[in-house]
Amino acid sequence: MKKIYSILILLALSVSMYAQDARQRTVQTIVADVLAAMPAQNSSDFATQMGDLAAAAPQSVVEVAKLMKPAGTGVKNAIYEYALQGLVSYVNDPAHAAKKADVLKGLQDAAAACSDTYNKQLLTSLQRMLGDYVAPESEALMPVKEAKSLLKSGATHEKCLAAWSLMNAQPEKAIKTVASALKSDDKIFRNSVIGNATKILGASALVPVLTGKFKKLAPDTKVDVLNWLGNNKISSVSNLVNSAIGEGGDVAKAAIAAAGKIGGSAAAKALIGQLGGDLGQDALTALKSFKGDIKDDVAAALTEKLASGSNSSAVKDLMSLASARKMKNVAPIVYSMIGSSDKDLSSMATKALANFTGVNDVAKVGGLLDAAKDAASVASYQDALKAAVHTLAPAEQYSKISGLMKAAKNVANFYPVLASTGTDEAVADLEKAWNGGSASALDALAAVDNFKAAPILLKAAKQNSSKIASLLPRYISMVDQFETNPEKKRANLGEALGLANTKDLKTKALGALAGVPTMKAFLLAGKYLGDKDASYAAANAVKNIASKTKEEINYTDLKNYLTKAADVFKGTGNADDGYAVSEIDQLLEAAEPFTPSQLTAEEKKQGFEMLFDGTNLDKWQGDLEGYIPVNGTIYVSANYGSTGNLYTKKEYRNFVYRFEFCFLREGVNNGVGIRTPMGVDAAYDAMCEVQILDHDAPMYANLREYQVHGSVYGVIPAKRIKHKPLGEWSTEEIRVEGDRIKVTVNGEVIVDGNIRTACKGHNMAPAGSDTNPYTVDHRNHPGMFNKKGYISFCGHGEGLKIRNVRILDLGDKK
Template sequence: MRGQDARNRVTSTIIADGLAQLPAQSSAVYNEVMDEMARTGEEGIASLVGMLSPSGKGNNAPFEYAISSVTDYVTHPDKVALRDGVKQGLVKGLASCKDNANKAFLLAQIQKVATAADIKLFMGYLDDSYLQSYALEGLALIPGVDAQQILKMGGMRVSKVGIAHLISMRKMADNSLEEMLLAWIPGADAATLKGIYDALTYCGTEKSMKVLAVAAQKAGFKYEETHATDAYLRLLNRLVASNSKAVMKASKQLIAQGDRAVRCGGLELLLQSAGTKGAAEVLKALKDNDIQYRNTALKLAQSCAGDDIYASVLRNFGKLSPAAQCDVVRWLGNNHVSSAVETVANAMNNADETLAKAAIQTAGKIGGERALASLCGQLGGKYAKEAMDALLAFNGKIDAAVVGLLADTNPSTLTHALRIVSNRHLYSAYDAVLRLLDSQNDEVKQAAYGALAGITRPSEFTQLCDMLEKADAAAAPKLQKALLFALHTLSPEQQFAQVSGRMAGSKRPQLYYPLLSQAGNKEALQLLQSEYAKPSKQADAFAALLKVKNPEAVSTLYTIAATDDKRKDAALMSMLSLLKASPKNAMSRFLDYTKALSLNPSAVVKNSFIGAIGTIYELPALSWAAHYLSDKATSFAAATAVKNIIAKNKGLQKGAMTRGWLEKAQQVFAAKTHDADAGYAVDEIKGILAKFGTAGFAPAMSDGKARRGLSLNTKKSYENFELYAEWRANEVSELWLRSMPAIRLTPSGEVEILTSGSKAISGKQGVVPAEWNVLYVKLVNDRLMVVSNGVVINDNAIFAPKDGKNAANISGLIKFISDGDGIDVCNCYVNELPSTPVFTLSKEEKAQGFEVLFDGRSLDKWQGNFDNYVPEDGSIYVKAHFGVGGNLYSKKTYSDFVYRFEFCFVNPGVNNGIGIRTKLNTNAAYEGMEIQVLDHDDPIYKGLRDYQQHGSVYGIIVPKHVKFGKLGTWNTEEIRAVGDRITVTVNGEVILDGNIREACQGHHIAPDGGKSNPYTIDHNNHPGLFNKEGHISFCGHGEGVKFRNLRILDLSKKKVRK
C-alpha cells in the first residue's frame, strides 16, 4: 500500500514537501509540517534518515534539522500516538546506516523516545569504540537499566569512565556495583578515578568510605582533578542514616582539618550523625571563632536537634561571645522563634552596637506584643531609626501600639511614629495625626502634615479641602499630597467629579490643580486648559499641566509652547516625555517631534528632540536631523542622530546625499579631540563609509505648494522607485506616479489608492487632518506599496488604471496635483530602483502568432493569487505553499496550445507545477493536468517515484529524467498540448511525449467508482484529465522558484494537422 494523505500525496511527497518548508516561516507552519511528517510513521521517517549522506560528503543540515525536529515534536504528551512510528523509523534507518557520525546522531534522537524495550538496542553498540559513548548516554536516560546490565557491561570492552558516568547519571544505589568499581582504582588515571569516585558516592558502602578517605587525605582535603574530597563528603552524607557511627568518626577527622570548607562539611556530618548529642555539638560549635562554622551549626541546629535546640541555645546565650550572640539573634529572627523574645528584647539594650541593632531587627521578624512594646520603646532612643525600620517590616498588627505613641511627648518618638503611621497606612491614626498638626514642635508638626499623605481616604476629602483653603504656604503642598492620596483609589472620572465640584465653589481653585493632574482624564485636561486661559491662574495651571500623564495633553502643551515663549521649553520637554511613553508609532511621534522643533526652542530642548528623532531609523528622521548639523549648538546631537539612523538602516547606506550627511557628522565628531566616545563614533562612521553604496535617495522636487494650474513634479520620469514626502493638504489632492493618478490625499485625512487592482481605502489612515504627514510609496513593476505616517495602507496593490481598460504606464513623472489652496509638500526624496528587464517575442514567434503572457513587469493577463506570485527583476517569483492563498491562473482558457517559458530554481528542493486545462481554484493534478516542476535531484527527493519527477504528467505519464545545473541556472521549457497528446521539452530535449488516454487505457476514473484506480500510475482518480479546455496555472508547493518569458501559441485558432 502507498501511504497517502488528504491531498493524495504519497509518503515521499509528504516528506519532500515538508523539507521544502523548513525552516518554517511561522510556528503554525512548523507544527503542520511536523505533524504531517510524523504521521508518515516508520516508512516516512526511515526514508528521511536514508537521505543522510556520509559525513563530509554532503549537506546533512536540512535532514538532521528535520529528523531532530520531528522527534522532538512527538515527545510532546499529546503526540504520544505518533511516537512509536517515528521511533521505528529511526531504528530502521539506524540499522541500514553505514556512517558512524550519522549513527551517533540517530542514537541521540532515539534516546529521546526510547523505552525500556530499547535497552538491548543501545547495549548492542557498547562494543563499538566510536558509538560507545553515545550508547552509554542513551542508557543513562532510558528507564529500566539495572545493576545486572551494568555488571555485564563491566565484562565488555566498555570504557570504565563511561560505565561510572552511567551509574552516576542513573544515581544507582545498588551495592553490588561497588566491588567492580573498587577493582578499577589501582593504576587508574585521574579522569577514570574522578568517574569512579563519583559513582561510588551512589553505590558505595563503608568499604568505599575508607578508600575515599585515603584518597581525600592524600589530596590534602583540597580541590584536585579527581575530586576525591568532594566524593568523600558526598558518600558520608549518603551513609549518615545507615552507618552514623562511622560517619561521626570521619566527621571529627574532617573538623580537625584547617580548611574552612572541609571543617564546615565535617560539622554538617557530625550534626547529622550525633543523634541525641546534637544539641551539645551545636553549643560547642557556637564557641568557635569562625563565623561560617558557627552559622553552619545554626543552619542545621533545628533539623538535627529538634525544636528543643532553641531552648538549649537560649539557656547558654549569656556564655557566648558578642559575635556569637549576634549570630544566634539573627538565627532566632530568621526562624521566627517567639520564645526568644525576652532574650532579644534585653539584647536591644546591649552595649555592643552590632548586637543591639541585630536584636531590633530580629524583634521585628519575631513579632508579638512583647517585641512590639520593646521596639516602640526604642523610637525615642539611640536606635530610633533601626526600631522604625523594624516596625515598618513588623510581623503582625501594630496599629494600636503605634497610634498610642502619638500621645507621647518625646519629639523623636512622635516623628518616627508619624512616619510609621504614614508608610504602613494606619488609617485609624487619622484623628490623632490631626491633633498633632497644632504641635508646638515644628518638626513634629511637619511630620504630622507629611503623615496625612499615607492615611487619608475619600471620606476625608471635604475636611481636607477645608483645611487646604485655610493653610499657609508650608502646609498647603502637604495637604495637597494628602488629598491626592485620598482620591488615588478612585477612577479618573470619580476623581474629576469630586475635584471639579469642590473647585466650583472655591475662591482658590488653583489649589486643586494638582488633583486635576492626577485625575488626568479628558474632562480634567479641558478644565486645566480653561483655567490656563485665565491670566491670574496661568502659572499654577501650567505647573499642573506639566504633571498630566495623559498623552492627550500633547496638543495642549504644544499650543502653550507655540504661544508662550517663557513656557515654551518646559512645555516641550513635558510633551517629549509624554510622546516617548505614548502608544503612537514611530513615524507619528516623528511628526510631533518636528512640530516641536519648528517652534525653535532653546538648544537644550532642540538637542533632546533631535536625540528622540535619532531613534527613528527612517529617511524623514535622518533628513530632519541633518538640518541641525551646521548649528554649533545642536551639531553634536544631530551628528549622533545621523550616525545612529544610518547605522541602523542599511537602506540608507548608499547615495551621495546620505553620504554627505554622514561625512558632515564625522567632521563634528572629529572636532571633539578630547572625547573618547566621539573618537569611537569617527571609527564607526569610517567603517560604514567604507561599505557605502552609490545609488540612493536624492531630492525629487523642490519644497512648495501644488495648487490649481501649478503642479509639483519631478524633472525626470521614473519606472521603479521608492519615495518619501511630507505633505499637508488644504484641498483634495492627488499624487501621480508614472504620470498616472495613483493616490488621493484630502484635508480631512483620507487616503485612497486609485488603481483597478486595489480596494479603495478611505477614512483616517494614520493621517492628521490639516497638519504635516509623511507618505512612503514604493512602486516596482505592477506592485504599489503605500505607507502613511507609519500605517501600511496597502503593501501589494496592483498598479493599473482605475478603469481597468488600458495598460499602466511603464514610466512617467511623479507629481502632486491639486485645486484651490492646494497641497504643501516638502522633504520629498526619491530612490530610483533598477529598471525591469522586458521580454518581447522573437520575430519567428511573433510571426507564428505567439502571445506574451508575462513581459517581466505586469501580471495583467493573470488572475488569482497575486500575493504569492510577484513580479521581480523581470521574472515571477513564487513564494506560495500548497493551499496558501491559492494558485495563479491565466485569464483566458486554452485547449490546444504551445506554452513556452523559462524557470529557475532558487531554493533547493523547490516544488511547483504547471496546471493545464484546469478549472479555477482546484487541484490541477486531478481536476486537469499538472506538468511537474521540481528540483528532483535534491537529496530530499531520495526515493521519489518516477511519475513525480520534473516534466511528468503528474500521476499519469513518466518523463525522461532531466539533469539540472546548479541553483540559479535558467532552464527553458515548452509544453505542447494537442488533443490527448502531451509533449514536454526541457532545454531543447523532448523528455515526455505521450497520450494521456492511452496511458490510463481510457480509465481516468476507477471503473468501480472506488478511490483506488488501477489504471493510473499513482492509483488515484483524475476526473479532469480529459478536460477539453481550461486555464493554465502555477501550482505552488513551496517558495523559491522563478518563471520568466511566458508566451503561448493558441493552436485551437489554427487548423492542426494530426
C-alpha cells in the same frame, strides 16, 4: 505534488497519511517531501511530517543521515539535522513510542555507516535521547568514623561536610551535632550545621537545643540563633527574642530583626520602644514590615514622646513609621505638631501631612495652604490637599478646590492643586489666570493631565522662546498620549519640531512621531535625517513608520529615506542597530515596486493572452489560499500535505504556455499539470505533469532523469540543466500540440518528444496490471491521452515564485 520515485527502492510502504494522496510513496519520496518542508513551523505540520518519517523508519533515518556531509564550505546539513532531531523528539513523545525502536535502529545503522566525527556524534547523541532515563546515583555518605575524625581535624568546609554526612547518616543524633556546633567559634561551621540540621529534622525539633542554654551562648552565636529564630518565624520563644533586644550590640540588632519577622503584640511594643535609640533604624525597618495592626501603639507612643518632650529622634522615627504605613489615626497629632512653636516639629509634621489627609481634611488643609508663606510649606500643603481630594471624582475635586479658592487670599497657592483635578474647568481657570499675567498658572498648566492644556502650552512656547525648554516636552508628551487622530498628531508634532531647538527636544518629538504610521509622518521624519542632532531619532522614526504604516508611500521617497536611515544605523556600530539595518533591507525589498507584466509586441501579434500579470489571480481557480499574489508574483505557500493546486479557469487543448519562475529555497518542488481535470494527480490523471524542481539541492542527488526539472514526469526525461542561483528568475515555455510536448528553459530546449511514441502507445499496462513496461517509470498514466483540460500548478511547500504567465491558445489546430 512531490513524486520523487526511484526504482532502486521498490519497498512499497503503506503510508496512508494523506487522504488526497493515496499513492504509495517510497522511502526516498517521503524523505524528500519531509526535508523540503524542514523545519516545521507549527506542531501540526511537525506531527504530520514526523509521522511520515517515523512510519518509514529505520530506512528513512538512514536515508536522511546519508545526505549529511562533513561540515565545510557551502555544506548545509541543517535540514537533515532538523529532520533527525525532530524524529527523535516525535517518537520520544509517549504517544508515538511504538516507532521508537525503529528510529533507534535507524540511528544505529546510520552511525555505523557514518565516517564523519561530528555527524556521527550527532547520531550518537540522538540515540542517547531514545534511551531510558536513569536517575544519577546519589553519592554515598561518608562513613561515620571518617566523618567524626574529619570533624575534629578538617578545615572549615570539610567539617561542614563531615557534620552534614554525620547528621544524614544518623538523624537521631543530629541534635548532638548541633549542640556541639553551638560551642564552636567557627561561624561558618555553626551556621552550616544549624542550616542542614533544620533541613533534616525540621525547625521545631531544633528549638530546644538552640534556645535551651541561650544565655550561656557567646554573643556571636546568639546572633546566629536569633537570625535562625527570625527566619523560621519561631513564635514560641518570642519572650527570649524580645528580651535579647535589651542585650545591646549585634545581639540586639539580630533580636530586633527576628522580632520583626516573628511578630506579636509584645514584639511590636518592644520594637516601638527602640525607636529614637541607637538601634532606632533597625527597629524602624522591622516595624515597616511588621505584620499586624500597630497604629494604635504608634499613636500612643507618639503622644507620650511629645508630652515628655525629651526624645525628638523618637518622634522622628515614629513619624517616619506612621508616614510609611499611612496611619490616618495620627492625623490629629500631626496637626497639633504643625501648630507647635517648636519649628523642627512643625516643619517635620508639615512635610509629612500628605500621608495622613483624607476628604474630611479639605477645609483645614485649604486654610493652611492659603496662609502658608515659605515655598517648602506651600509645596507640602499642596501635596496634602491633593492627597485629601484624590479619591473623589474629578468634578468633585474641582468643586472643592475652586470653592476653597473663592475664599482664598493667595489663590496662586492653589493652582497646582487645581491642575491636579485634570478637569476642563481647571484648564479654563488656569488659562484665564495666565492671560491675567500669572506665571505660576502657566507652570500649573504644564502639569495638568488634560489635553486641552496642550494648545495653551504651545502658544506660550511660541510667544516666549525662553519657555520652550520647560513647556515643549510636556506638549509633546501630551500629544503623544492623548491625540488619537494620526493626521492631527502629525501636525501637532510638526509644530513641536518647528520649535524644537535642542537635541533632546527633537529626539523627543521624533520619538513620538515614530508612533504615527502615516505617509505624511514618514515624510516629516525623513526631513530630519540630515540634522546631526536628530538623525538617529529620525532614522528610528522612518524605520518604525515604514514598518507599521498601511498607507502607500511613494517608492522613491521610501527608498531615499530608508537608505539614509540605514546609513545612520550603520554609523553607530551598535549591535542592535545592525538589526535595524536588516529590518530596513527587508522593508525595502518588500516594497520594491512592480509594473504589471505585459505581452511583447510579438506575443500580442500572435494572440497571446496574459493569465497573470502580477496584479490578480482572476483567471485562476483552486487553492487561492496557498497561491497568493505578492508584489507582482504568485507566491506559493501551500502547506505541507495540502492539495495545493492552482488551475486555469479555462480548459485548453493545444497551446504555448510561458511563465517565469524562481526558487527562494533549496529543494523547491512543484509542477505544471497539462490537460488536467481538477482534483486529481496530474502526473497520472492529466496528459502529464512537467516537473518544476530545484534538482540541484543535495537531497536530490540521486534523482532519476525523468524526475529532473522539465521532465514529462515519469514519461520523457529532460536534459538536466543547472539552475540559476536562488532568487534569480528563469523563463520557461511549454508547447503542447497533439501528442507532442516541447519544454524550453532559459532559451534551451530540454524536452522535445511525443508522449504516444514515448510509451509506444501504451499509457496503460496491458491486461490491467499495475506495472507498465512501456513507461520509463513503469506506472500507468490513465490521463495521458486526454484531449483537453486545465493547466495547473501542482505543488506544496513554500519557496516558489511565479510571474508573467501567458498563453497562446492554439485550439484544435493539429
